[in-house]
Amino acid sequence: MEEQHQNQLSVELPEDMAEGVYANLAMIAHSNSEFIIDFIRLMPGVPKAKVKSRVVITPEHAKRLLMALKDNIQKFEETFGAIKEQNDFPKFPMNFGGPIGEA
DSSP, X not given: OHHHHHTOOOOOOOHHHHTOOOOSXXXXXXXXXXXXXXXXXXXXXXXXXEEEEEEEEOHHHHHHHHHHHHHHHXXXXXXXXXXXXXXXXXXXXXXXXXXXXXX
16 A cells, blocks of 8 residues: 555646646647647637647657547547547638637
8 A cells, every 4th residue: 555655646736727728729849859749829810829838748758648648539539429520621810610800
């Protein structure tokens, strides 16, 4: 029991990060020693997107992230059904189906 307790990881989630940041696009780049994941928010009718968060990880952690995502997607689809994929990529800037406002 004591050995199991030593292997547990305590993670602190600061209050200012707890609500998260919305992103609807991710771009990934890599070098021989790291993967860089930029999480981006596209807004309708706005030609310029903003990187909201950048995460830099090792190749080993990138592979672990891939496996964790696969596992979680499988569990999600078992509970809620298949995630529908769109074969055509969005055109930029995205309109999101609504009218484009003017100021």
